[in-house]
Amino acid sequence: MLEQQEDRSRDRTAVELFAGGGGLAMAVERAGFRPLLFNEVAKRACETLEANGAKERGDEEWIPEPGSPWPLFSRDIRTLDMRYLSGKVDVLAGGPPCQPFSLGGIAKGDEDKRNMFPEMFRAVREIQPKAVICENVVGLRRKSFEPYFQYILNELSFPYLERRPDTTWQEHDRLLREYDAALKDGRAVDPSGGFELYDVLATTVNAADYGVPQVRNRVIIVAFRRDLGVDMKEFMRSVRPTHSQAALIRSMRDGEYWERHPSVPDHVRDRVMAGLPKQASLAIEDGLLPWLTFRDALAGLDGEPSLPPVPWEHLDRKERYLGGVTNHIGWPGARIYKGHTPNELDRPAKTVKAGVHGVPGGESVMLTDDRFRDSTAPGGWAYRHRYMTVRETARVMTFPDTWVLEGPRGEQMRQLGNAVPVRLGEVFAKAVASALDKAGDAP
Template structure:
């Protein structure tokens, strides 16, 4: 959806989970058509060759998740080899892959470099029976030997915090972006648009935050001390808080009848707090929503009110924290829906990154077309095809 909002249309969306497939199938008003229920390892890209400008995906993150089993390349759910296959077979102008912060853990350093080099040189595939460390050596040799030829991508990797881009959630995720080398364009990740300092200013220097919500300030000495050190008003917008995101829908615990008028919005009993799992404060961006290995992890998926009472976020509230529109519907039980949401990329964050990629590629192609039309095509490089108003992508989750 975020990629669609950035101006791409989807040639295919590949998803294996039955409930996620049902969710995609119901939401036909959104740019998620072309989905295919099945194993991405069996997906045939042949009909899509020459049609796709962008490949995006979230290779299953359980192998790298701090809440998972941390098995990385030993985990059969590691789909990064499939990400490389999609790039190799489709030869898109660019790709975007997203994964959990745990991918950058020290234990996975070598494997992250392996991922980068496989995506940089997607034509250099593993030989039969070759272990990944041996393949990594071969990729390193090729990378440093000055060899040329074959499909080549310039790859950058960055840890982004969704809260820095207007998402009401402190969700840190690794983004891997590659741009095909023949496009001859630079790429950098977009500058952040929101900040914690700006939120602190709006709370404790201008008071605008509390005035807007028509509530008394909730005392927080730690925040006040940090705000007092700010010399000038930050240029960014304030981080978006849980209260900001949910201000216009009724609390399902205290107003169940009114909450019934909001889709997927009902009170779920049983929330409890324990050390390390204390819920998301109402006046901060939420903690990272998680899918969990054994059901819904309570502490990350709870709201904590100023009086320290807690409750689970409803499905609709969780969807708002992931910046899904209210019209988007989910299939499955509360726990199943929360799993889908915990595995999702915030729509707004995906849109911001995809738009930055599109802008850079469009600029490169416009420059190339201008040079060609003036008879000054640069250095004999093979240029990418002309960018049209509608671009195409293939997404895998």
């Protein structure tokens, strides 16, 4: 189940749209926001949410009491009327489907029917939350999509200026820009006193810079209702990176990293150390923690136990509850090929991807510490590789081992690839909670 907060001075509330497998929802709840509604349409993702505490609500509109199951609307968001939540929500969170902007997809952008940003805008109009957290792929910042990206920020700033059905987004964007200019130079006055306007910021982040053992570049958009008077500059300072690659390399050079992992074979350590960049190329920033690696994730974060290795004879798709956890299942057929290099244990994992057809080939392959003689390999040795298990993948997405994932392996991997890493989402959700507190907001 989502982790209940035992000591809340405020009953903060949240709505999660496009919830997927629950990464951002879990992050927002950990930050002290009680969920009032989930929306997700994918069948297996809905099963995952229900397995972790949500309950299908159907057509009935109801607001849960603290400790009650969280309502799940499992149909097309375009059929969901959210006006019953108006004035009751502190944070609206969600990651609209990213395929329209993904570098790995067709990238039709705003012309793609899967673009759900218009529904995010509608939700803001109907709910009028105090804050909005929106996550998406870094492809949204591609040069070809930049005009539409700026339109997203403008629409979130003035959500009540609804786009007419007979206008293009470019025409509506022009109206929004003109209104913004008129407000700034005094030619227009906001009749709501800021209650329906939002201060919006967007930042591009690498999840590894926030304690996630994975290189994952994303765009995070945060908006605060203007009447609350949130200090946006202070908020940006509160979400600055906390970890760095340079600090990881330094910890390897001074031995601290290897002290945490004393069982690493000498040949692995020697190989990793030989591949480190030269000292002169590092920009050391004092106060930043080392990036966490794939090996760190397997050893356990947040008090989790170490995951045991998968025996080579167990690559047979059978669940054996290795280490007492589920979904730690060996899978056959892993291969390395051009353009799909494997994950290495002593680096952050590569970006976990959903894949068009589930597990995306070599992207979910890992090198192990086991090696064998190979005269064609450098040094005469080659390292064995296998597919990452679902549980290992969940670890690098910072999902707790207690989180239940439903569906076959491919669907579980798809849910993880589409999710927001819990630790990354938690950093921003906690910063939003703090900003609301400092603004003197009353829930």
